[in-house]
Amino acid sequence: MSLTIVIQIYVFVLAGVVGYQVISRVPPLLHTPLMSAANAITGISLVGSLVAAGADHGRLSNILGFIAVICATVNVVGGFLITDRMLKMFRRDTRKRS
Protein backbone atom coordinates (compact mmCIF):
# COMPACT_ATOMS: atom_id res chain seq x y z
CA MET A 1 0.00 0.00 0.00
CA SER A 2 1.49 3.31 -1.03
CA LEU A 3 1.67 6.42 1.14
CA THR A 4 -0.76 8.15 -1.22
CA ILE A 5 -3.48 5.62 -0.52
CA VAL A 6 -2.89 5.85 3.23
CA ILE A 7 -3.27 9.63 3.08
CA GLN A 8 -6.38 9.28 0.93
CA ILE A 9 -7.94 6.95 3.48
CA TYR A 10 -7.11 9.47 6.23
CA VAL A 11 -8.82 12.21 4.22
CA PHE A 12 -11.86 10.01 3.54
CA VAL A 13 -12.36 8.99 7.17
CA LEU A 14 -11.77 12.49 8.57
CA ALA A 15 -14.19 14.00 6.04
CA GLY A 16 -16.73 11.37 7.06
CA VAL A 17 -16.34 12.33 10.73
CA VAL A 18 -16.65 16.04 9.96
CA GLY A 19 -19.70 15.25 7.82
CA TYR A 20 -21.29 13.36 10.69
CA GLN A 21 -20.68 16.23 13.11
CA VAL A 22 -22.05 18.82 10.74
CA ILE A 23 -25.05 16.88 9.45
CA SER A 24 -26.22 15.71 12.86
CA ARG A 25 -26.73 19.39 13.81
CA VAL A 26 -29.21 19.96 11.01
CA PRO A 27 -32.68 20.24 12.62
CA PRO A 28 -35.55 18.08 11.28
CA LEU A 29 -37.10 21.34 10.03
CA LEU A 30 -34.43 21.48 7.32
CA HIS A 31 -34.08 17.81 6.47
CA THR A 32 -35.68 18.12 3.04
CA PRO A 33 -33.45 21.06 2.00
CA LEU A 34 -30.51 19.04 3.36
CA MET A 35 -31.41 16.13 1.13
CA SER A 36 -31.71 18.45 -1.82
CA ALA A 37 -28.39 20.13 -0.96
CA ALA A 38 -26.63 16.80 -0.56
CA ASN A 39 -28.03 15.90 -3.95
CA ALA A 40 -26.65 19.08 -5.53
CA ILE A 41 -23.26 18.38 -4.00
CA THR A 42 -23.21 14.86 -5.50
CA GLY A 43 -22.63 16.72 -8.75
CA ILE A 44 -19.01 17.04 -7.63
CA SER A 45 -18.45 14.18 -10.10
CA LEU A 46 -18.38 17.12 -12.52
CA VAL A 47 -14.70 17.43 -11.57
CA GLY A 48 -13.85 14.05 -13.08
CA SER A 49 -16.21 14.62 -16.01
CA LEU A 50 -14.49 17.86 -17.05
CA VAL A 51 -11.09 16.19 -17.29
CA ALA A 52 -12.53 13.32 -19.36
CA ALA A 53 -14.28 15.74 -21.72
CA GLY A 54 -11.20 17.91 -22.26
CA ALA A 55 -8.34 15.40 -22.23
CA ASP A 56 -6.51 14.13 -25.26
CA HIS A 57 -7.58 10.50 -24.78
CA GLY A 58 -9.50 10.03 -28.00
CA ARG A 59 -12.93 10.83 -29.34
CA LEU A 60 -14.75 8.24 -27.17
CA SER A 61 -13.34 9.78 -24.00
CA ASN A 62 -14.45 13.24 -25.12
CA ILE A 63 -17.97 12.07 -25.88
CA LEU A 64 -18.38 10.10 -22.64
CA GLY A 65 -16.96 13.07 -20.75
CA PHE A 66 -19.29 15.44 -22.59
CA ILE A 67 -22.37 13.41 -21.58
CA ALA A 68 -21.01 13.18 -18.03
CA VAL A 69 -20.49 16.97 -17.90
CA ILE A 70 -24.10 17.55 -19.01
CA CYS A 71 -25.51 15.14 -16.41
CA ALA A 72 -23.35 16.44 -13.56
CA THR A 73 -24.12 20.07 -14.41
CA VAL A 74 -27.86 19.37 -14.45
CA ASN A 75 -27.39 17.80 -11.04
CA VAL A 76 -25.45 20.78 -9.67
CA VAL A 77 -27.41 23.68 -11.17
CA GLY A 78 -30.86 22.15 -10.69
CA GLY A 79 -29.96 20.97 -7.20
CA PHE A 80 -28.72 24.32 -5.91
CA LEU A 81 -31.59 26.26 -7.50
CA ILE A 82 -34.26 24.01 -6.01
CA THR A 83 -32.58 24.05 -2.59
CA ASP A 84 -32.53 27.83 -2.67
CA ARG A 85 -36.15 27.98 -3.79
CA MET A 86 -37.07 25.85 -0.80
CA LEU A 87 -34.98 27.78 1.73
CA LYS A 88 -36.44 31.07 0.52
CA MET A 89 -39.85 29.91 1.72
CA PHE A 90 -38.82 29.49 5.35
CA ARG A 91 -39.92 32.63 7.13
CA ARG A 92 -40.09 33.71 10.72
CA ASP A 93 -43.34 34.95 12.21
CA THR A 94 -43.38 38.72 11.72
CA ARG A 95 -46.71 39.46 13.35
CA LYS A 96 -46.88 40.17 17.08
CA ARG A 97 -48.82 37.65 19.12
CA SER A 98 -51.38 38.99 21.54
Next chain:
Amino acid sequence: MNGELPARELVIQAIYLVSSVFFILGLRGLSGPEKARGGMALASAGMLLAVVGTLLHADIVRYDWIIAGLLIGSFIGVVIGRPLFITVPMTAMPQWVALSHAAGAVAATLVGMNEFIHLGAAASPGTMAALGFEVLLGTLTVTGSVMAFGKLQEILPGRPVTWPLQNVGNLILAGVALALLVVAAVNPSLSWAFWTMAILGGLLGILMVLPIGGADMPVVISLLNAYAGLSASAMGFALDNNLLIIVGALDGTSGLLLSILMCKAMNRSFANVLFGAFGAPGAASAKAVGAGEMKEITPEDAAVRLAYAGLVIVVPGYGLAVAQAQHTLRELTDQLERRGVEVKYAIHPVAGRMPGHMNVLLAEANVPYDRLYDMEEVNGDFERADVALVIGANDVVNPAARSDPSSPIYGMPILDVDKSRMVIVMKRGRGAGFAGIENALFNDPRTAMLFGDAKSSLARLVTELKTV
Protein backbone atom coordinates in the same frame (compact mmCIF):
# COMPACT_ATOMS: atom_id res chain seq x y z
CA MET B 1 3.35 12.50 -4.01
CA ASN B 2 7.13 12.37 -4.34
CA GLY B 3 9.16 15.38 -5.41
CA GLU B 4 8.09 18.94 -5.95
CA LEU B 5 4.68 19.64 -7.42
CA PRO B 6 4.65 21.94 -10.44
CA ALA B 7 3.32 25.44 -9.75
CA ARG B 8 0.13 24.80 -11.72
CA GLU B 9 -0.66 21.76 -9.57
CA LEU B 10 -0.05 23.77 -6.40
CA VAL B 11 -2.57 26.38 -7.52
CA ILE B 12 -5.13 23.67 -8.29
CA GLN B 13 -4.63 22.07 -4.88
CA ALA B 14 -4.97 25.43 -3.12
CA ILE B 15 -8.25 26.09 -4.94
CA TYR B 16 -9.51 22.59 -4.07
CA LEU B 17 -8.66 23.12 -0.41
CA VAL B 18 -10.64 26.36 -0.25
CA SER B 19 -13.48 24.66 -2.12
CA SER B 20 -13.59 21.78 0.43
CA VAL B 21 -13.76 24.25 3.31
CA PHE B 22 -16.61 26.09 1.57
CA PHE B 23 -18.57 22.84 1.21
CA ILE B 24 -18.18 22.00 4.89
CA LEU B 25 -19.08 25.51 6.07
CA GLY B 26 -21.97 25.55 3.60
CA LEU B 27 -23.50 22.41 5.08
CA ARG B 28 -22.88 23.85 8.53
CA GLY B 29 -25.17 26.74 7.54
CA LEU B 30 -28.08 24.30 7.36
CA SER B 31 -28.11 24.09 11.17
CA GLY B 32 -30.61 26.96 11.24
CA PRO B 33 -33.06 28.52 8.80
CA GLU B 34 -31.52 32.01 9.09
CA LYS B 35 -28.09 30.98 7.88
CA ALA B 36 -29.20 28.26 5.49
CA ARG B 37 -29.40 30.33 2.31
CA GLY B 38 -26.02 31.91 2.96
CA GLY B 39 -24.59 28.47 3.58
CA MET B 40 -25.90 27.19 0.30
CA ALA B 41 -24.48 30.21 -1.51
CA LEU B 42 -21.11 29.32 0.01
CA ALA B 43 -21.47 25.71 -1.10
CA SER B 44 -22.27 26.80 -4.66
CA ALA B 45 -19.20 29.04 -4.56
CA GLY B 46 -17.28 25.92 -3.50
CA MET B 47 -18.65 24.10 -6.54
CA LEU B 48 -17.66 26.99 -8.81
CA LEU B 49 -14.13 26.95 -7.38
CA ALA B 50 -13.98 23.19 -7.94
CA VAL B 51 -14.83 23.72 -11.61
CA VAL B 52 -12.33 26.58 -12.01
CA GLY B 53 -9.59 24.55 -10.33
CA THR B 54 -10.31 21.55 -12.54
CA LEU B 55 -10.19 23.61 -15.73
CA LEU B 56 -6.52 24.36 -14.90
CA HIS B 57 -5.79 20.62 -14.99
CA ALA B 58 -2.74 19.78 -17.12
CA ASP B 59 -4.57 16.95 -18.94
CA ILE B 60 -7.19 19.27 -20.37
CA VAL B 61 -6.18 20.28 -23.87
CA ARG B 62 -9.45 21.22 -25.50
CA TYR B 63 -12.43 23.16 -24.18
CA ASP B 64 -15.08 22.72 -26.91
CA TRP B 65 -16.75 19.62 -25.41
CA ILE B 66 -16.45 21.09 -21.91
CA ILE B 67 -18.08 24.39 -22.77
CA ALA B 68 -20.85 22.72 -24.76
CA GLY B 69 -21.52 20.30 -21.89
CA LEU B 70 -21.56 23.02 -19.24
CA LEU B 71 -23.92 25.19 -21.29
CA ILE B 72 -26.39 22.41 -22.10
CA GLY B 73 -26.27 21.10 -18.54
CA SER B 74 -26.81 24.54 -17.01
CA PHE B 75 -29.70 25.20 -19.36
CA ILE B 76 -31.48 21.98 -18.39
CA GLY B 77 -30.65 22.62 -14.72
CA VAL B 78 -32.16 26.11 -14.84
CA VAL B 79 -35.26 24.81 -16.62
CA ILE B 80 -35.77 22.29 -13.80
CA GLY B 81 -34.71 24.53 -10.95
CA ARG B 82 -36.48 27.78 -11.81
CA PRO B 83 -40.27 27.89 -11.56
CA LEU B 84 -40.23 30.17 -14.59
CA PHE B 85 -40.45 27.27 -17.02
CA ILE B 86 -41.58 24.09 -15.31
CA THR B 87 -42.67 24.20 -11.70
CA VAL B 88 -41.71 21.12 -9.79
CA PRO B 89 -44.38 21.02 -7.08
CA MET B 90 -43.03 20.66 -3.56
CA THR B 91 -44.99 17.43 -3.15
CA ALA B 92 -42.98 15.95 -6.03
CA MET B 93 -39.67 16.77 -4.33
CA PRO B 94 -38.72 13.15 -3.47
CA GLN B 95 -38.97 11.88 -7.03
CA TRP B 96 -37.20 14.96 -8.33
CA VAL B 97 -34.32 14.30 -5.98
CA ALA B 98 -34.28 10.67 -7.13
CA LEU B 99 -34.06 11.70 -10.78
CA SER B 100 -31.31 14.17 -10.02
CA HIS B 101 -29.36 11.43 -8.25
CA ALA B 102 -29.62 9.37 -11.39
CA ALA B 103 -28.06 12.21 -13.41
CA GLY B 104 -25.15 12.62 -10.98
CA ALA B 105 -24.57 8.87 -10.89
CA VAL B 106 -24.58 8.65 -14.71
CA ALA B 107 -21.70 11.14 -14.67
CA ALA B 108 -19.73 9.16 -12.08
CA THR B 109 -20.33 5.90 -13.95
CA LEU B 110 -19.29 7.28 -17.33
CA VAL B 111 -16.12 8.81 -15.89
CA GLY B 112 -15.23 5.50 -14.27
CA MET B 113 -15.88 3.52 -17.46
CA ASN B 114 -13.91 6.02 -19.50
CA GLU B 115 -10.98 5.78 -17.11
CA PHE B 116 -11.06 2.00 -17.38
CA ILE B 117 -11.10 2.12 -21.18
CA HIS B 118 -8.24 4.61 -21.12
CA LEU B 119 -6.03 2.79 -18.60
CA GLY B 120 -6.92 -0.73 -19.74
CA ALA B 121 -4.65 -3.48 -18.46
CA ALA B 122 -2.12 -0.92 -17.23
CA ALA B 123 -4.26 0.02 -14.23
CA SER B 124 -2.88 -0.83 -10.79
CA PRO B 125 -5.00 -3.07 -8.54
CA GLY B 126 -5.66 -0.15 -6.19
CA THR B 127 -6.92 2.08 -8.99
CA MET B 128 -8.97 -0.78 -10.44
CA ALA B 129 -10.61 -1.46 -7.07
CA ALA B 130 -11.54 2.23 -6.81
CA LEU B 131 -12.86 2.30 -10.38
CA GLY B 132 -14.78 -0.90 -9.69
CA PHE B 133 -16.52 0.60 -6.66
CA GLU B 134 -17.19 3.81 -8.55
CA VAL B 135 -18.88 2.03 -11.44
CA LEU B 136 -20.68 -0.61 -9.36
CA LEU B 137 -22.16 1.98 -6.96
CA GLY B 138 -22.77 4.24 -9.96
CA THR B 139 -24.84 1.82 -12.05
CA LEU B 140 -26.70 0.69 -8.93
CA THR B 141 -27.59 4.28 -8.11
CA VAL B 142 -28.66 5.05 -11.68
CA THR B 143 -31.16 2.21 -12.06
CA GLY B 144 -32.24 2.33 -8.42
CA SER B 145 -32.99 6.05 -8.64
CA VAL B 146 -34.88 5.69 -11.90
CA MET B 147 -36.96 2.91 -10.33
CA ALA B 148 -37.63 5.05 -7.25
CA PHE B 149 -38.68 7.91 -9.51
CA GLY B 150 -40.98 5.62 -11.47
CA LYS B 151 -42.63 4.32 -8.32
CA LEU B 152 -43.13 7.73 -6.71
CA GLN B 153 -44.35 9.27 -9.96
CA GLU B 154 -46.73 6.28 -10.24
CA ILE B 155 -45.43 5.24 -13.64
CA LEU B 156 -44.60 1.94 -11.97
CA PRO B 157 -46.76 0.21 -9.36
CA GLY B 158 -46.05 1.78 -5.96
CA ARG B 159 -46.91 -1.39 -4.08
CA PRO B 160 -44.01 -3.68 -3.22
CA VAL B 161 -43.39 -6.26 -5.96
CA THR B 162 -42.23 -9.55 -4.52
CA TRP B 163 -41.12 -12.89 -5.86
CA PRO B 164 -39.86 -16.09 -4.27
CA LEU B 165 -36.32 -16.14 -2.86
CA GLN B 166 -35.82 -12.49 -3.75
CA ASN B 167 -33.58 -11.60 -0.82
CA VAL B 168 -31.40 -14.68 -1.29
CA GLY B 169 -31.29 -14.00 -5.03
CA ASN B 170 -30.32 -10.35 -4.52
CA LEU B 171 -27.62 -11.28 -2.03
CA ILE B 172 -26.16 -13.83 -4.44
CA LEU B 173 -26.24 -11.24 -7.21
CA ALA B 174 -24.45 -8.71 -4.98
CA GLY B 175 -21.91 -11.39 -4.05
CA VAL B 176 -21.23 -12.20 -7.71
CA ALA B 177 -20.81 -8.50 -8.54
CA LEU B 178 -18.29 -8.06 -5.71
CA ALA B 179 -16.43 -11.19 -6.77
CA LEU B 180 -16.18 -9.80 -10.31
CA LEU B 181 -14.86 -6.55 -8.85
CA VAL B 182 -12.08 -8.48 -7.13
CA VAL B 183 -11.31 -10.38 -10.35
CA ALA B 184 -11.11 -7.13 -12.32
CA ALA B 185 -8.89 -5.53 -9.65
CA VAL B 186 -6.47 -8.44 -9.54
CA ASN B 187 -6.32 -8.83 -13.29
CA PRO B 188 -7.37 -5.65 -15.14
CA SER B 189 -6.87 -7.31 -18.55
CA LEU B 190 -10.02 -9.37 -17.92
CA SER B 191 -12.24 -6.56 -19.09
CA TRP B 192 -15.33 -8.82 -19.32
CA ALA B 193 -15.30 -9.05 -15.51
CA PHE B 194 -15.49 -5.26 -15.24
CA TRP B 195 -18.31 -4.86 -17.73
CA THR B 196 -20.34 -7.78 -16.33
CA MET B 197 -19.97 -6.22 -12.90
CA ALA B 198 -21.29 -2.91 -14.22
CA ILE B 199 -24.34 -4.64 -15.72
CA LEU B 200 -24.99 -6.63 -12.52
CA GLY B 201 -24.82 -3.36 -10.55
CA GLY B 202 -27.57 -1.93 -12.72
CA LEU B 203 -29.66 -5.08 -12.36
CA LEU B 204 -29.17 -5.00 -8.60
CA GLY B 205 -30.45 -1.42 -8.45
CA ILE B 206 -33.69 -2.50 -10.15
CA LEU B 207 -34.18 -5.65 -8.09
CA MET B 208 -33.43 -3.89 -4.80
CA VAL B 209 -35.98 -1.13 -5.30
CA LEU B 210 -38.81 -3.24 -6.83
CA PRO B 211 -39.84 -4.87 -3.52
CA ILE B 212 -39.87 -1.57 -1.59
CA GLY B 213 -43.22 0.15 -1.06
CA GLY B 214 -43.91 3.82 -1.82
CA ALA B 215 -43.96 4.86 1.85
CA ASP B 216 -40.45 3.51 2.40
CA MET B 217 -39.05 5.09 -0.74
CA PRO B 218 -37.56 8.14 1.05
CA VAL B 219 -35.26 5.85 3.02
CA VAL B 220 -34.13 4.33 -0.26
CA ILE B 221 -33.61 7.71 -1.91
CA SER B 222 -31.55 8.83 1.04
CA LEU B 223 -29.53 5.63 0.85
CA LEU B 224 -29.01 6.11 -2.89
CA ASN B 225 -27.69 9.57 -2.06
CA ALA B 226 -25.12 7.90 0.18
CA TYR B 227 -24.19 5.49 -2.64
CA ALA B 228 -23.80 8.35 -5.10
CA GLY B 229 -21.52 10.10 -2.60
CA LEU B 230 -19.43 6.99 -2.05
CA SER B 231 -19.20 6.55 -5.82
CA ALA B 232 -17.77 10.09 -6.06
CA SER B 233 -15.33 9.27 -3.25
CA ALA B 234 -14.22 6.15 -5.12
CA MET B 235 -13.67 8.36 -8.18
CA GLY B 236 -11.45 10.51 -5.98
CA PHE B 237 -9.38 7.48 -4.99
CA ALA B 238 -9.06 6.44 -8.64
CA LEU B 239 -8.10 9.91 -9.89
CA ASP B 240 -5.96 10.92 -6.86
CA ASN B 241 -8.33 13.78 -6.14
CA ASN B 242 -8.84 14.75 -2.49
CA LEU B 243 -11.69 17.14 -3.23
CA LEU B 244 -13.77 14.29 -4.67
CA ILE B 245 -12.93 12.12 -1.68
CA ILE B 246 -13.95 14.80 0.83
CA VAL B 247 -17.19 15.88 -0.83
CA GLY B 248 -18.16 12.27 -1.56
CA ALA B 249 -17.62 11.39 2.09
CA LEU B 250 -19.77 14.36 3.21
CA ASP B 251 -22.54 13.12 0.93
CA GLY B 252 -22.14 9.56 2.07
CA THR B 253 -22.55 10.45 5.75
CA SER B 254 -25.46 12.77 5.07
CA GLY B 255 -27.35 10.08 3.14
CA LEU B 256 -26.61 7.39 5.68
CA LEU B 257 -27.52 9.58 8.66
CA LEU B 258 -30.85 10.62 7.15
CA SER B 259 -31.78 7.03 6.28
CA ILE B 260 -31.05 5.96 9.84
CA LEU B 261 -33.05 8.88 11.32
CA MET B 262 -36.03 7.99 9.11
CA CYS B 263 -35.89 4.33 10.03
CA LYS B 264 -35.86 5.34 13.71
CA ALA B 265 -38.87 7.59 13.24
CA MET B 266 -40.76 4.68 11.67
CA ASN B 267 -39.49 2.24 14.31
CA ARG B 268 -38.07 -0.01 11.63
CA SER B 269 -34.63 -1.41 11.20
CA PHE B 270 -32.58 -0.76 8.13
CA ALA B 271 -32.75 -4.43 7.18
CA ASN B 272 -36.51 -4.42 7.59
CA VAL B 273 -36.94 -1.54 5.15
CA LEU B 274 -34.57 -3.02 2.60
CA PHE B 275 -35.62 -6.64 2.81
CA GLY B 276 -39.04 -6.49 4.47
CA ALA B 277 -41.28 -5.62 1.49
CA PHE B 278 -43.48 -3.77 3.98
CA GLY B 279 -47.11 -3.22 3.12
CA ALA B 280 -47.75 -6.31 1.03
CA PRO B 281 -48.65 -9.37 3.09
CA GLY B 282 -47.71 -8.23 6.62
CA ALA B 283 -50.86 -6.22 7.25
CA ALA B 284 -52.64 -9.46 8.31
CA SER B 285 -51.90 -8.80 11.97
CA ALA B 286 -54.07 -5.69 11.90
CA LYS B 287 -56.97 -6.87 14.00
CA ALA B 288 -60.32 -5.15 14.27
CA VAL B 289 -60.36 -2.69 17.14
CA GLY B 290 -64.12 -2.64 17.55
CA ALA B 291 -64.16 -0.58 20.77
CA GLY B 292 -67.01 1.76 20.04
CA GLU B 293 -68.33 3.35 16.88
CA MET B 294 -66.78 6.10 14.83
CA LYS B 295 -68.57 9.34 15.59
CA GLU B 296 -69.08 11.86 12.81
CA ILE B 297 -69.13 15.62 13.19
CA THR B 298 -70.57 18.24 10.87
CA PRO B 299 -68.39 21.11 9.62
CA GLU B 300 -70.71 23.52 11.52
CA ASP B 301 -70.05 21.81 14.84
CA ALA B 302 -66.36 21.42 14.14
CA ALA B 303 -66.08 25.15 13.38
CA VAL B 304 -67.73 26.00 16.69
CA ARG B 305 -65.41 23.72 18.64
CA LEU B 306 -62.37 25.29 16.96
CA ALA B 307 -63.60 28.86 17.37
CA TYR B 308 -64.01 28.57 21.11
CA ALA B 309 -60.83 26.64 21.80
CA GLY B 310 -57.88 28.11 23.69
CA LEU B 311 -55.20 26.00 22.04
CA VAL B 312 -55.55 24.09 18.77
CA ILE B 313 -52.78 21.75 17.66
CA VAL B 314 -52.85 20.89 13.97
CA VAL B 315 -51.38 17.55 12.92
CA PRO B 316 -50.85 17.59 9.16
CA GLY B 317 -50.18 14.32 7.35
CA TYR B 318 -49.54 13.21 3.83
CA GLY B 319 -53.26 13.36 3.03
CA LEU B 320 -53.03 17.13 3.40
CA ALA B 321 -50.27 17.30 0.83
CA VAL B 322 -52.06 14.98 -1.57
CA ALA B 323 -55.12 17.22 -1.43
CA GLN B 324 -52.86 20.30 -1.85
CA ALA B 325 -54.76 21.77 1.09
CA GLN B 326 -51.90 23.46 2.93
CA HIS B 327 -52.93 26.91 1.68
CA THR B 328 -56.54 26.43 2.79
CA LEU B 329 -55.23 25.24 6.14
CA ARG B 330 -53.28 28.47 6.44
CA GLU B 331 -56.50 30.45 5.86
CA LEU B 332 -58.23 28.46 8.59
CA THR B 333 -55.48 28.95 11.15
CA ASP B 334 -55.23 32.67 10.28
CA GLN B 335 -58.91 33.06 11.09
CA LEU B 336 -58.52 31.15 14.33
CA GLU B 337 -55.60 33.30 15.38
CA ARG B 338 -57.55 36.45 14.65
CA ARG B 339 -60.09 35.17 17.16
CA GLY B 340 -57.31 34.78 19.72
CA VAL B 341 -56.98 31.00 19.46
CA GLU B 342 -53.42 29.77 19.90
CA VAL B 343 -52.41 27.50 17.02
CA LYS B 344 -49.45 25.13 16.88
CA TYR B 345 -48.45 22.74 14.13
CA ALA B 346 -47.17 19.35 15.27
CA ILE B 347 -44.83 17.76 12.75
CA HIS B 348 -44.03 14.08 12.90
CA PRO B 349 -40.58 13.32 11.46
CA VAL B 350 -42.02 11.10 8.74
CA ALA B 351 -45.00 13.27 7.84
CA GLY B 352 -44.91 13.60 4.08
CA ARG B 353 -42.82 11.59 1.69
CA MET B 354 -39.32 12.50 2.80
CA PRO B 355 -37.73 13.66 6.06
CA GLY B 356 -38.86 17.19 6.85
CA HIS B 357 -41.16 17.25 3.83
CA MET B 358 -44.14 18.65 5.74
CA ASN B 359 -42.05 21.61 6.94
CA VAL B 360 -41.34 22.57 3.34
CA LEU B 361 -44.98 22.18 2.29
CA LEU B 362 -46.14 24.41 5.14
CA ALA B 363 -43.36 26.92 4.54
CA GLU B 364 -44.61 27.10 0.95
CA ALA B 365 -48.03 28.02 2.35
CA ASN B 366 -46.34 30.87 4.28
CA VAL B 367 -46.66 29.25 7.67
CA PRO B 368 -43.82 30.78 9.74
CA TYR B 369 -41.36 28.10 10.77
CA ASP B 370 -41.45 29.08 14.44
CA ARG B 371 -45.03 27.74 14.54
CA LEU B 372 -43.89 24.30 13.45
CA TYR B 373 -43.04 22.04 16.36
CA ASP B 374 -41.12 18.77 16.30
CA MET B 375 -42.66 15.76 17.93
CA GLU B 376 -40.56 15.97 21.12
CA GLU B 377 -41.27 19.68 21.55
CA VAL B 378 -45.02 19.45 21.16
CA ASN B 379 -45.99 16.12 22.72
CA GLY B 380 -46.24 17.64 26.19
CA ASP B 381 -48.68 20.30 24.94
CA PHE B 382 -51.46 17.95 23.84
CA GLU B 383 -52.69 17.66 27.45
CA ARG B 384 -53.65 21.31 27.48
CA ALA B 385 -54.95 21.38 23.89
CA ASP B 386 -58.69 21.86 23.51
CA VAL B 387 -58.75 20.48 20.00
CA ALA B 388 -56.23 18.40 18.09
CA LEU B 389 -57.00 18.71 14.40
CA VAL B 390 -55.63 15.69 12.55
CA ILE B 391 -55.60 16.19 8.79
CA GLY B 392 -54.85 13.21 6.59
CA ALA B 393 -52.50 11.62 9.12
CA ASN B 394 -53.11 8.13 10.42
CA ASP B 395 -50.28 5.87 11.55
CA VAL B 396 -48.31 8.69 13.20
CA VAL B 397 -51.20 9.28 15.63
CA ASN B 398 -52.13 5.64 16.21
CA PRO B 399 -52.05 4.90 19.96
CA ALA B 400 -51.47 1.21 19.16
CA ALA B 401 -47.83 2.20 18.71
CA ARG B 402 -47.73 2.77 22.48
CA SER B 403 -50.10 0.12 23.77
CA ASP B 404 -50.44 -2.88 21.44
CA PRO B 405 -47.31 -5.07 21.16
CA SER B 406 -48.93 -7.11 18.38
CA SER B 407 -49.28 -4.07 16.13
CA PRO B 408 -46.79 -3.76 13.27
CA ILE B 409 -46.09 -0.18 14.31
CA TYR B 410 -45.62 -0.97 18.03
CA GLY B 411 -42.79 1.13 19.45
CA MET B 412 -42.93 3.77 16.75
CA PRO B 413 -42.75 7.26 18.28
CA ILE B 414 -46.13 8.96 17.77
CA LEU B 415 -47.82 12.29 18.39
CA ASP B 416 -49.93 11.96 21.57
CA VAL B 417 -53.09 13.50 20.13
CA ASP B 418 -55.27 11.17 22.21
CA LYS B 419 -54.23 13.16 25.31
CA SER B 420 -56.00 16.30 24.14
CA ARG B 421 -59.54 17.18 25.23
CA MET B 422 -61.01 16.61 21.81
CA VAL B 423 -59.72 15.20 18.54
CA ILE B 424 -61.14 16.07 15.15
CA VAL B 425 -59.89 13.75 12.43
CA MET B 426 -60.23 14.83 8.83
CA LYS B 427 -60.03 11.82 6.57
CA ARG B 428 -61.08 10.84 3.06
CA GLY B 429 -63.02 7.75 4.06
CA ARG B 430 -63.40 5.03 6.64
CA GLY B 431 -60.60 2.80 5.29
CA ALA B 432 -57.37 1.96 7.03
CA GLY B 433 -54.22 3.99 6.40
CA PHE B 434 -51.27 3.57 4.08
CA ALA B 435 -49.90 0.63 6.03
CA GLY B 436 -53.34 -0.97 6.34
CA ILE B 437 -53.41 -0.76 10.13
CA GLU B 438 -56.59 -0.12 12.13
CA ASN B 439 -56.52 2.97 14.31
CA ALA B 440 -58.27 2.89 17.70
CA LEU B 441 -58.05 6.67 17.92
CA PHE B 442 -60.90 6.93 15.41
CA ASN B 443 -63.23 4.94 17.70
CA ASP B 444 -62.28 6.88 20.82
CA PRO B 445 -65.28 8.64 22.43
CA ARG B 446 -63.37 11.93 22.39
CA THR B 447 -62.72 11.68 18.66
CA ALA B 448 -65.00 13.12 16.02
CA MET B 449 -64.56 12.27 12.35
CA LEU B 450 -64.96 14.76 9.54
CA PHE B 451 -65.02 12.72 6.34
CA GLY B 452 -64.21 14.08 2.91
CA ASP B 453 -61.43 15.54 0.80
CA ALA B 454 -59.11 17.58 3.04
CA LYS B 455 -59.21 20.67 0.86
CA SER B 456 -62.98 20.95 0.52
CA SER B 457 -63.49 20.09 4.20
CA LEU B 458 -61.06 22.81 5.23
CA ALA B 459 -62.74 25.26 2.88
CA ARG B 460 -66.09 24.40 4.52
CA LEU B 461 -64.56 25.04 7.94
CA VAL B 462 -63.28 28.43 6.79
CA THR B 463 -66.76 29.44 5.61
CA GLU B 464 -68.45 28.11 8.72
CA LEU B 465 -66.00 29.93 10.98
CA LYS B 466 -67.08 33.25 9.51
CA THR B 467 -70.65 32.68 10.69
CA VAL B 468 -69.78 31.55 14.20
